[in-house]
Amino acid sequence: MIAGIDAAAMLARIARWCAINTGTGNLSGLGVLSKELAAALALLPGSVRCVDGASTPYIDVEGREMERQFGQHLLLSVRPGANRRVLLTGHMDTVFPVDHPFQTLRWLDAGTLNGPGVADMKGGIAVMLAALAAFETTPRASQIGYDVLLNSDEEVGSPSSAPLIAELAAGKLAALTFEPAALPDGTLAGERAGxxxxxxxxxxxxxxxxxxxxxxxxxxxxxxxxxxxxxxxxxxxxxxxxxxxxxxxxxxxxxxxxxxxxxxxxxxxxxxxxxxxxxxxxxxxxxxxxxxxxxxxxxxxxPPKPMDPPAQRLFELVRDCGAALGQDIRWQRSGGVCDGNNIAACGVPVVDTLGVRGGAIHSPDEYLIVASLAERAALSALILSRLSDGAMS
The missing domain is CATH 3.30.70.360 (Alpha-Beta Plaits)
Structure with missing residues (x-):
């Protein structure tokens, strides 16, 4: 069983990260958070680097083609020479620009935290990092390698990071993405529209x-x-x-x-x-x-994300891991999209809602259910452990 997951430390990280505005267009705020996250990633084995986001064209209100700049993306590569490798992804940006009134945290009750990005997805990044830290303490960790990508443009469709996502997905056994659960009860998003x-x-x-x-x-x-x-x-x-x-x-x-x-x-x-x-x-x-x-x-x-046979196998593995932890894992079709769509289009099975339980994302009512921090980190750590034991191979 997975040990070493500290929910209080995860919550402290989320509070610190959510105090930094990282609306997609706030490049200075994204730069500040990038340094915080690079330090957290450096606690894991492997090498951390920043990747400049490519500028992309957009049309202004006068119909003119302009160039839009994006923040840097963070990449951690662990055991790049391993025969079996996994991709984990998350995003640093939120939908709340620097001048949006929703900028602070508040407790809705003893177990529910409201704030910008608590669920989507600074809470998810905290879950991912805690899961990786716990996984690295297990005897089988050396059996697989992985890349972690934290991009800065997901909330506008990942126009700058899409080529990097495709490059990192190539040849991967599976991918885990830490968007919030599709429903507050922990239900995952299965098939997705495009x-x-x-x-x-x-x-x-x-x-x-x-x-x-x-x-x-x-x-x-x-x-x-x-x-x-x-x-x-x-x-x-x-x-x-x-x-x-x-x-x-x-x-x-x-x-x-x-x-x-x-x-x-x-x-x-x-x-x-x-x-x-x-x-x-x-x-x-x-x-x-x-x-x-x-x-x-x-x-x-x-692109649309179907539930093909490899994806079905990965979802069943996640369900089995949940059962071992006393968690009832289900999934359903979603009309929402995320980087999981792009990963699936590369032919890699992906579960893309392994982040926190919560809800009301993209609104000032966004909330995180604090009890889900430890449970979702344990779930992902166990998934990684099962993959290192040969699942999906």
Whole structure:
């Protein structure tokens, strides 16, 4: 059985880390936390290094392509020469920017802590590190190696770290990711839908809204038609969320620019491919009907994650480990996405909700159930031990 897990020490780490704002765009805050986490990773065997996040393009409200910078990513590599190796991932960033009012911790009751990132996922990082420290005390630890990646851009789809995730996933036996449990009772996320973020730039022609509106080409009207048509593409295999329209100017000017942003959630890769074909046809139709030009950016960033046979084996291993610890482990389909989607797309089985029990993530009501710290760390340590004994080989 796994020993040496100190829940009080884990809680102290979480409190210290959550006092540091690490909204994805707060590069200075991410830098501060990165140093804290690098020191914690250095207590494990292996080597720690920082990896610069690649800049990625984005479209601003004026339809211009700009470059977005991201924080550094942390990487720990342990026993790189081992025949069997595992990938563990977590993320440093949160959805709460530096000017968001939700910045402090408070106790909801004696066993429930509210605060930014307590569940998603500074609590998960604490679980991961405690599990690894406990695992390293076991006799079989030397039988496997592992990489740990803590990235800084997960909350915006991992555009900077996706190539690094793919590189690290290659050849791995399995992967463990420490997003919070799908439900407060500890239920895991099994199959996941995919996710794609798109930006469509519509250029029309400006004119005076009273004197010669017929000479204008209204980009806002074209954008509205596009949004309604996108929503009509929804079906059993895909959902579409039009999220934002930018553009326009004074009331007496026919607007010549609109920028439409939307997200899709396909259930399967075939659904994503079907949507791409429909989108191309739709853009051509809207452009012709409204006499505007349309340029699209973006696409699928998180492929759907199916429950294939290797994934089923890993989930069953997790369930068996839970049973050995008196934990009832279940899983269910989720519409949410995470780095587990990207790992699964590399052909590596992954369980991606091994973090804390809690809930209300991405809101000021986010909470952590403190009792889950020790139980989830013990679960992951036992999973690692079973993998070192040859499970999944």
């Amino acid at each position: 996710s794609g973020n798109y930006c469509v730039i519509i250029h029309g022609k400006s004119a005076h809204a009273g004197r010669n509106p017929q000479d204008g080409r209204n980009a806002i009207v074209a954008a509205a038609a596009l949004v309604l048509a996108l929503k009509a593409l929804e079906g059993a295999g895909i959902s579409v969320n039009p999220a934002r329209i930018d553009g326009g100017s004074a009331n007496n000017v026919v607007p010549d620019l609109a920028v439409v942003r939307f997200n899709i959630r396909p259930q399967t890769s075939a659904d994503a491919d079907d949507f791409e074909r429909e989108l191309e046809h739709l853009i051509a139709t809207i452009a012709a009907d409204h006499d505007v030009t349309i340029h699209r950016h973006g696409g699928l960033s998180r």
